[in-house]
Amino acid sequence: MTEQSPIIQLENIDVIFEQKKQTVHAVKNVSLDIYPGDIYGIVGYSGAGKSTLVRTINLLQKPTHGNVVVKGTNLASDNGGNETYISSKDLRNERKKIGMIFQHFNLMNERTVAQNVLFPIAHLKLSKEQRQQKVTELLELVGLADRANAYPSQLSGGQKQRVAIARALASEPEILISDEATSALDPKTTNSILLLLKKLNVELGLTIVLITHEMQAVKEIANKVAVMENGEVIERGSLLEIFTAPQKQLTKDFIDTATNLEDGLRKVQNQTIVENLQSPDVLVQLSYAGSSTDEPLISTLFKDFNVSANILFGNVEILQNTPVGTLITILSGQSTDIKAAIASIEANGVKVSILKGALA
Amino acid sequence: MNWITKTFPNVISLGWSTDQGWGLAIYQTLYMTFTSAIVGGILGLIFGFGLVLFAEDGIIPNRPLYWILDKIVSIFRAIPFIILLAFIMPFTLFLVHTTIGVNAALVPLSLGVFPFYARQVQNALISVDGGIIEAAHAFGATTSEIIFKVYLREALADLIRVSTVTLISLVGLTAMAGAIGSGGLGNTAIAIGYNRFQSDVTLVATLLIIIFIFIIQFVGDFLAKIASHK
Numbered sequence: 027m028t029e030q031s032p033i034i035q036l037e038n039i040d041v042i043f044e045q046k047k048q049t050v051h052a053v054k055n056v057s058l059d060i061y062p063g064d065i066y067g068i069v070g071y072s073g074a075g076k077s078t079l080v081r082t083i084n085l086l087q088k089p090t091h092g093n094v095v096v097k098g099t100n101l102a103s104d105n106g107g108n109e110t111y112i113s114s115k116d117l118r119n120e121r122k123k124i125g126m127i128f129q130h131f132n133l134m135n136e137r138t139v140a141q142n143v144l145f146p147i148a149h150l151k152l153s154k155e156q157r158q159q160k161v162t163e164l165l166e167l168v169g170l171a172d173r174a175n176a177y178p179s180q181l182s183g184g185q186k187q188r189v190a191i192a193r194a195l196a197s198e199p200e201i202l203i204s205d206e207a208t209s210a211l212d213p214k215t216t217n218s219i220l221l222l223l224k225k226l227n228v229e230l231g232l233t234i235v236l237i238t239h240e241m242q243a244v245k246e247i248a249n250k251v252a253v254m255e256n257g258e259v260i261e262r263g264s265l266l267e268i269f270t271a272p273q274k275q276l277t278k279d280f281i282d283t284a285t286n287l288e289d290g291l292r293k294v295q296n297q298t299i300v301e302n303l304q305s306p307d308v309l310v311q312l313s314y315a316g317s318s319t320d321e322p323l324i325s326t327l328f329k330d331f332n333v334s335a336n337i338l339f340g341n342v343e344i345l346q347n348t349p350v351g352t353l354i355t356i357l358s359g360q361s362t363d364i365k366a367a368i369a370s371i372e373a374n375g376v377k378v379s380i381l382k383g384a385l386a
Numbered sequence: 387m388n389w390i391t392k393t394f395p396n397v398i399s400l401g402w403s404t405d406q407g408w409g410l411a412i413y414q415t416l417y418m419t420f421t422s423a424i425v426g427g428i429l430g431l432i433f434g435f436g437l438v439l440f441a442e443d444g445i446i447p448n449r450p451l452y453w454i455l456d457k458i459v460s461i462f463r464a465i466p467f468i469i470l471l472a473f474i475m476p477f478t479l480f481l482v483h484t485t486i487g488v489n490a491a492l493v494p495l496s497l498g499v500f501p502f503y504a505r506q507v508q509n510a511l512i513s514v515d516g517g518i519i520e521a522a523h524a525f526g527a528t529t530s531e532i533i534f535k536v537y538l539r540e541a542l543a544d545l546i547r548v549s550t551v552t553l554i555s556l557v558g559l560t561a562m563a564g565a566i567g568s569g570g571l572g573n574t575a576i577a578i579g580y581n582r583f584q585s586d587v588t589l590v591a592t593l594l595i596i597i598f599i600f601i602i603q604f605v606g607d608f609l610a611k612i613a614s615h616k
Binding site: 084086117118119120121122124126128130132133134135136137145146148177178179193194196197203 | 515517518520521522523524525526527528531535536539540542543613614615616
């Protein structure tokens with residue numbers, strides 16, 4: 027990727043709510059750079075501050091401290107502790123460059139699909155034909171061209187979210203904020219919405235900020251991930267980095283919700299073959315990312331080392347076109363052969379951890 | 387015909403276009419109801435919108451303004467209407483230069499109905515999903531766009547419903563306005579029917595009021611149904 031400047035810059039963002047009796051520090055000193063074309067996933071449990079954080083991007087939530095810069099325009103600036111904001115007139119213009127979709131869609135119930143979609147560009151004073159064309163164009167983009175005159179109450183959840191996406195794109199923004207947009211949808215609909223977002227990302231070059239508590243959603247389409255807890259970003263990186271080398275326990279927990287590795291591990295441990303593991307056999311977990319999966323690893327174990335591998339659990343994901351996998355297998359053979367086999371596997375860039383048994 | 391003159395002698399003798407006739411009474415009730423509905427309605431809408439927009443979680447929060455509106459509504463709401471009639475007489479005199487008759491009744495009727503309506507409008511507007519308002523903000527809508535294109539439009543069916551309820555209770559208030567010589571069907575029922583022991587007059591006046599209220603309810607329900615797409 028060529029060097030370019032971020033489309034969204036959040037610098038040292040603090041959001042503090044002063045309530046009657048207590049002060050809530052919802053976002054603590056968070057800095058985030060989001061580049062054009064990114065699908066930036068922000069994950070965390072509810073209450074982690076992720077919604078509050080992304081709402082500072084379009085100033086739906088004014089940060090208490092920190093700088094918000096979108097496409098080079100300062101929306102909020104911290105002048106030595108004295109926070110200033112863009113004028114409300116300019117803010118309205120800037121907001122038109124940032125689309126947003128919500129968990130509960132937030133469509134206007136008393137307006138048709140077409141009227142909802144046109145709402146953000148009502149100020150443009152388009153002719154009837156232009157409006158018609160715009161609606162058709164947007165609804166075709168989200169695959170709902172035939173429902174222009176329906177009311178939201180006549181649509182399913184997934185269709186409502188499609189309308190919401192069309193509405194968010196009406197003013198041709200370069201940024202789309204998705205606030206738990208798939209959390210109220212069933213898994214199948216979730217997937218179709220995620221695929222739509224991915225398509226918009228590729229075809230329109232749309233930068234997407236995706237907040238969710240579902241790692242599955244992030245895994246599906248994001249290229250970068252930040253994990254939030256208690257108002258702080260505790261870990262961030264490319265999707266691949268986060269998935270292959272998570273540092274924090276929370277991150278690992280989140281990843282597990284998407285891969286079910288923990289669950290697989292537990293089930294494997296309960297199998298009689300594992301319970302009755304004979305020395306020198308060992309139960310190992312093989313983790314790999316990228317090219318090393320191209321090697322016919324398992325077959326070489328037997329051929330070259332006379333070690334047989336009994337695969338008990340396997341999980342392979344394709345993240346950003348890179349295969350990432352985990353295998354839990356029993357390696358059995360002579361103890362020296364097993365040692366040599368493991369050394370060879372590690373030499374191939376695969377991480378080996380022994381779950382049960384010991385190398386002599 | 388013979389049966390009618392026998393059963394409702396006083397109803398017939400009141401006549402239609404005499405100065406206590408049915409025609410005038412019906413006209414006075416309609417006149418009082420709709421004129422004070424317009425004045426009280428506009429006041430109620432302004433106050434109702436104000437109570438939502440200036441509230442702490444409203445789109446233009448303003449604590450002092452909210453406090454003032456809230457207290458005015460509460461105070462007027464607390465005064466029983468029959469007392470309000472007497473209580474605001476100096477104000478009525480100042481405004482319409484008379485303290486009796488149908489025009490004098492318009493002032494207390496408007497002031498009596500507006501706080502009731504304001505609270506109802508407030509409730510209708512509050513029920514507009516905050517997420518929809520937030521979305522409008524996110525798309526760069528102006529304050530007036532949010533008021534007229536979002537709040538008003540989204541709450542329209544509810545506003546029609548509360549207007550219907552308000553209009554019906556306003557008809558009830560016009561009956562009390564007879565106490566200051568406003569005329570109208572309520573006055574006919576009490577001052578003529580009840581006080582002169584002419585029960586047939588009371589009965590017919592009551593029936594006419596009921597019919598009037600049914601028509602309001604029917605039209606209101608019909609309009610609310612058209613307006614609602616939830």
